[in-house]
Amino acid sequence: MNxxxxxxxxxxxxxxxxxxxxxxxxxxxxxxxxxxEAWEQCLSRFRPQSELNQLNRAAGWPVPVxxxxxxxLQAALRAERISDGLVTPLVLxxxxxxxxxxxxxxxxxxxxxxxxxxxxxxxSLDEIQLDPASRxxxxxxxxxxxxxxxxxxxxAQQAAQxxxxxxxxxxxxxxxxxISAAPSAGERWPVGVDxxxxxxxxxxxxxxxRCGVATSGTDYRRWKxxxxxxxxxxxxxxxxxxxxxxxxxxxxAPDVLQAEACAKAVLISGSRDGLQWLETRPQLAGLLVxxxxxxxxxxxxxQFLWRQS
Amino acid sequence: xxxxxxxxxxxxxxAIATLAFSATLAFWNLFATPQKTQDPGQxxxxxxAPSLEPTQAPSPTPGFVPxxxxxxxxxxxxxxxxxxxxxxxRQKSGAGAPKPAASTGSSKP
Numbered sequence: 258m259n260x261x262x263x264x265x266x267x268x269x270x271x272x273x274x275x276x277x278x279x280x281x282x283x284x285x286x287x288x289x290x291x292x293x294e295a296w297e298q299c300l301s302r303f304r305p306q307s308e309l310n311q312l313n314r315a316a317g318w319p320v321p322v323x324x325x326x327x328x329x330l331q332a333a334l335r336a337e338r339i340s341d342g343l344v345t346p347l348v349l350x351x352x353x354x355x356x357x358x359x360x361x362x363x364x365x366x367x368x369x370x371x372x373x374x375x376x377x378x379x380x381s382l383d384e385i386q387l388d389p390a391s392r393x394x395x396x397x398x399x400x401x402x403x404x405x406x407x408x409x410x411x412x413a414q415q416a417a418q419x420x421x422x423x424x425x426x427x428x429x430x431x432x433x434x435x436i437s438a439a440p441s442a443g444e445r446w447p448v449g450v451d452x453x454x455x456x457x458x459x460x461x462x463x464x465x466x467r468c469g470v471a472t473s474g475t476d477y478r479r480w481k482x483x484x485x486x487x488x489x490x491x492x493x494x495x496x497x498x499x500x501x502x503x504x505x506x507x508x509x510a511p512d513v514l515q516a517e518a519c520a521k522a523v524l525i526s527g528s529r530d531g532l533q534w535l536e537t538r539p540q541l542a543g544l545l546v547x548x549x550x551x552x553x554x555x556x557x558x559x560q561f562l563w564r565q566s
Numbered sequence: 567x568x569x570x571x572x573x574x575x576x577x578x579x580x581a582i583a584t585l586a587f588s589a590t591l592a593f594w595n596l597f598a599t600p601q602k603t604q605d606p607g608q609x610x611x612x613x614x615a616p617s618l619e620p621t622q623a624p625s626p627t628p629g630f631v632p633x634x635x636x637x638x639x640x641x642x643x644x645x646x647x648x649x650x651x652x653x654x655x656r657q658k659s660g661a662g663a664p665k666p667a668a669s670t671g672s673s674k675p
Contacts, residue, residue: 272668429668447664451671462663474672507670563663 262286266293267301267409269431273416276440277424285423289416293430296415299325300408302349312394313349313402319386319395327392333407336518337382343522347380348491349403355491355498405489409433410471410517417513432472435513439466447563453505453546460552461544462563469513473520474505492525499525502547506531509542509561519543528553 260282262273273289275282299308308326322330333346386395396402404411413430420426421437427446428435439445445466449459453476463470475488475498492499506523510516519541523531528545535543535555542557554562 274667427667429670432670432672434668434670446668447666449666449669451669453672459666459669462666464664470670472670472672476672505672565662 258282260286262289264290264293266290267297267412267431268303269409270429271431272429273420273426274428275420275423275426279423282423285420289420289428292416292419293412296325296408296412299323300329300404302403309402309404312396316396316400317398319388319391319393321391321393324392327394329404329408329411330387330394330402332411332514333402333404334382336407336514339515340518340522343493343525344407344518345382345493346402346404346407347382347400348405348493348496349401351491351493351496352403352489354496355489406433406471406473406517406521407514410435410469410513414469414513433513433517434465434470436465436468436470450507450544451505454550460546463509463561464563465509465561468509468511469516470507470509471513471516471520472505472507473517473524475499475501475524476504490521490524501525501527502549503528503531503545504548505546507544508535509558511540515541 258278259274259276264271264273271290271293273286275286297307298304301307302309302313304310308323312320312322312326330346336344337346380397380400384397384400387393388395409430410433413428413433413435416428416430417426417435417437420428425438425440426436432451434448436446445464448463448465448470450461450463451472452458452460453474473490475490488498490499490501491497501524503524506520508516508520508523510519519535519538520543523535523543523545525531526534528547532543532545532553532555535541539557541555542561543555544558545553547553
């Protein structure tokens with residue numbers, strides 16, 4: 258029996274599903290929004306008193322952090338490694354310069370004047386001092402962190418792992434999807450890939466077992482800044498919104514954190530380099546939708562696509 | 567001196583309209599063919615997909631039929647096309663795709 262809950266959190270639409278005959282499944286499912294609220298209070302840059310903002314304000318001093326923030330920071334470091342540096346938590350100033358200085362639903366569609374331009378020194382994640390024994394973090398002076406999509410992916414993974422104690426679970430955090438196991442009937446979870454050109458329509462249906470899938474796109478979170486379109490995917494090489502021909506990139510990976518990081522890396526890289534990057538990683542599968550409407554599939558993607566038999 | 571009361575123009579218009587409407591109804595009843603009864607196998611619920619029989623075109627007229635037609639002949643057969651309302655988002659991946667448990671796309675509120 259499938260139990261399903263949908264709710265809003267982290268500025269996004271959330272879905273939590275668990276397949277279980279246990280009578281306590283609905284009650285556990287009702288806890289999921291509370292978990293997300295606690296994580297958002299810790300990790301959101303849009304909440305002034307979040308633990309993340311407190312850490313950023315204490316740059317230069319070692320700060321003991323919660324297990325949540327510690328784990329997400331570790332996830333962000335891992336994302337930076339597997340994306341060859343394209344996904345990093347060090348783009349907060351660039352995001353602010355691009356105009357993304359508040360939660361997206363509060364962002365005006367167009368701003369009259371650009372924010373402060375330029376790419377300040379980003380620093381390196383290696384400069385962050387971490388002490389596992391005390392679980393403390395010391396940020397260099399003038400370094401600020403923003404976890405972005407890593408926080409959503411981490412949250413989806415955590416929620417799926419907690420629900421997996423009852424049965425196969427699927428959790429979508431704004432489209433970053435963690436799947437703990439295939440449904441018990443031997444089928445796979447059908448997951449739609451949204452069409453970035455048409456709201457409500459889907460390009461493909463994927464059939465998935467235990468894995469993670471995520472989509473990075475510039476089709477939705479975009480706004481006008483100084484008369485020009487801006488969006489939230491920062492290319493750390495330039496400190497500006499990525500100049501890319503990819504409108505959305507969907508990646509399937511062994512876990513959602515890897516999927517999230519790789520989807521963003523592929524989008525930033527552009528279609529030619531991004532697809533080549535995917536093909537050299539046998540654990541990944543990808544679907545790219547370009548600005549001109551063209552679709553590109555990695556070779557490994559075929560095994561996940563639903564097709565009429 | 568006798569003088570007739572003048573009728574207003576609007577009253578005359580109303581009379582003409584009434585006459586025209588009545589004449590239309592009368593001629594329609596006179597010349598329209600009887601409605602066919604609905605197939606008992608067909609459901610009145612438009613959301614259900616019935617098994618539709620293809621509409622058959624009327625056989626061509628074999629020759630001149632000496633029937634006096636005043637207003638264009640029998641009323642045309644009514645063709646009914648029922649579309650099944652899809653509950654899930656339209657899927658370009660093809661009809662018959664399983665309903666997604668969730669979807670992945672740019673993070674939307």
